[in-house]
Amino acid sequence: MKVSIIGTTGYGGVELLRILHQHPTFKIQSIHSTKDEIPIWEEYPHLYRLFDKKLEPIDAEQIANQSDIVFLATPSGISGQLASEFVNKNIKVIDLSGDLRLPAKDYETWYKQEPVHESLKSQAAYGLPEWNRETIKNSNLIANPGCFPTASLLSLAPVVMSDLIDPASIIIDAKSGVSGAGKSLSRNTSLSEANENFKVYKVNEHQHTPEIEQQLLQWNSDVQPVTFTTHLLPITRGIMTTTYVRLKEEHSTSQLLELYREIYHQQPFIRIRPENTFPSIKEVAGSNYCDIGLHADSRTGRLTIISVIDNLMKGAAGQAVQNANIMSGLEETTGLDFVPMFP
Ligand SMILES: NC(=O)C1=CN([C@@H]2O[C@H](COP(=O)(O)OP(=O)(O)OC[C@H]3O[C@@H](n4cnc5c(N)ncnc54)[C@H](OP(=O)(O)O)[C@@H]3O)[C@@H](O)[C@H]2O)C=CC1
Numbered sequence: 372m373k374v375s376i377i378g379t380t381g382y383g384g385v386e387l388l389r390i391l392h393q394h395p396t397f398k399i400q401s402i403h404s405t406k407d408e409i410p411i412w413e414e415y416p417h418l419y420r421l422f423d424k425k426l427e428p429i430d431a432e433q434i435a436n437q438s439d440i441v442f443l444a445t446p447s448g449i450s451g452q453l454a455s456e457f458v459n460k461n462i463k464v465i466d467l468s469g470d471l472r473l474p475a476k477d478y479e480t481w482y483k484q485e486p487v488h489e490s491l492k493s494q495a496a497y498g499l500p501e502w503n504r505e506t507i508k509n510s511n512l513i514a515n516p517g518c519f520p521t522a523s524l525l526s527l528a529p530v531v532m533s534d535l536i537d538p539a540s541i542i543i544d545a546k547s548g549v550s551g552a553g554k555s556l557s558r559n560t561s562l563s564e565a566n567e568n569f570k571v572y573k574v575n576e577h578q579h580t581p582e583i584e585q586q587l588l589q590w591n592s593d594v595q596p597v598t599f600t601t602h603l604l605p606i607t608r609g610i611m612t613t614t615y616v617r618l619k620e621e622h623s624t625s626q627l628l629e630l631y632r633e634i635y636h637q638q639p640f641i642r643i644r645p646e647n648t649f650p651s652i653k654e655v656a657g658s659n660y661c662d663i664g665l666h667a668d669s670r671t672g673r674l675t676i677i678s679v680i681d682n683l684m685k686g687a688a689g690q691a692v693q694n695a696n697i698m699s700g701l702e703e704t705t706g707l708d709f710v711p712m713f714p
C-alpha cells in the first residue's frame with residue numbers, strides 16, 4: 372500500500388517517516404514540503420543513507436494518483452484545505468491537526484480560524500482507536516486526536532463511562548516536552564527559556580479543552596466543563612497528565628485498577644501499572660504506549676490518575692499509523708512494536 376506524507380519536514384512528519392520507513396506493508400511513495408526539492412537527509416541528516424527520497428511540491432492531483440493513504444502533518448488551517456482535495460478523490464486521509472476534530476463554532480472560538488465546511492467535518496472519524504475502532508475502520512477521513520486529549524481521555528474514560536466520579540470535579544494538570552510545539556523556533560521553547568525552567572501556558576484557553584470535553588460528554592452526558600492546564604517541560608518528547616477527580620462513592624485503588632485492567636485488557640497500547648507504581652515519561656518515549664497509574668485517596672475522596680505518552684508517537688504519528696492500520700484492515704500494531712527508549 373502506497374502512502375505519502377505532507378509536512379514531512381516537521382516533527383510530526385519526520386516521526387511518520389521514521390515509523391513508515393520500517394512498516395512492513397505501507398511503502399512511502401512520496402514526501403512533500405513547501406520548501407526546496409532537496410533529499411530529506413539534507414534537512415534531517417540522521418536520515419543520511421537510510422532514506423534518500425527527495426521532498427516534492429504539494430500537487431494534490433499527482434499525490435492522489437499515486438497514493439492509497441495520505442498523512443497530513445501540516446498546521447491547523449492548512450490541513451483542512453488539503454484534506455478536502457484528497458477526500459474528493461477517494462483517497463484515505465489521516466490529519467494530525469485540529470482542523471477536523473471540533474464543530475465549527477468551537478473551532479472558531481478556540482483555534483481563532485475559519486473552520487472547514489461541515490460537509491467535510493461530518494465525514495471525519497475521531498481517531499482514538501481504543502474507543503472508536505469500528506467507525507475508524509469504515510472511514511476514509513481521520514481526525515487524529517490532539518496529544519493532550521489522547522493522554523487525558525485514555526486516563527479518564529473508565530471512570531467517566533462507569534459514572535464513578537462527580538462530573539463537575541475534573542481537573543487535568545498536563546505537561547509536555549518542547550517537541551509538542553513543533554519545529555519552529557519560539558522564545559518559549561528556546562534552550563535558554565525552556566531549559567532548567569517549568570512554565571505554565573495558555574491558562575484556561577488551551578485549544579484542546581473543547582476536544583476533551585466533547586469526547587467526555589459522549590461517554591457521560593453529565594460531565595461539566597473541565598479545568599485543563601498545560602505546562603512546558605524542559606525535555607524533548609513526552610506528555611504526562613495528572614488528573615484529579617472526586618469519587619462519588621469510596622472505591623479502593625485496587626478496585627479501580629481492576630476496572631481499568633478489565634476495560635483495557637484487549638488494547639495493545641494501553642498498559643495499566645500495578646498498584647503503587649506510577650509511569651514516568653521515559654518509560655514510553657519512542658513507543659506508542661499510553662501507560663496509566665492511579666491512586667484513590669480515602670482521606671480526600673479523590674482519585675489521582677497519571678498517564679504518560681510520547682507526544683510524537685501515541686500523541687501524533689504513532690496513533691496516525693495505528694489508525695491507518697485499522698483503516699487498511701491490518702493488525703493494529705503493525706510497524707508500531709517499538710520498545711520504549713530507556714534511559
Ligand atoms: N508536535 C506534536 O507533538 C503534535 C503535533 N500535532 C499536529 O500535527 C501537525 C504538525 O505538527 P508538527 O510536526 O509539530 O509541526 P511543525 O511545525 O514541526 O511542522 C509543520 C510542517 O507543516 C508544513 N507547512 C507549514 N505551512 C504549510 C503550508 N502553508 N502548506 C503546506 N505545508 C505547510 C511545514 O513544512 P515545510 O515548511 O517544509 O513546507 C512544516 O514542516 C500540526 O497540525 C500539529 O498541531 C498533533 C499532535 C502532536
Ligand SMILES: CC(=O)N[C@@H](CCC(=O)OP(=O)(O)O)C(=O)O
Nearest residue numbers: 447468469517518547551552578
Ligand atoms: C508544547 C506545545 O506547545 N504543544 C502544543 C500542542 C499543539 C497541537 O498539538 O496542536 P493541535 O491543536 O493541532 O492539536 C500546544 O500546547 O499548543
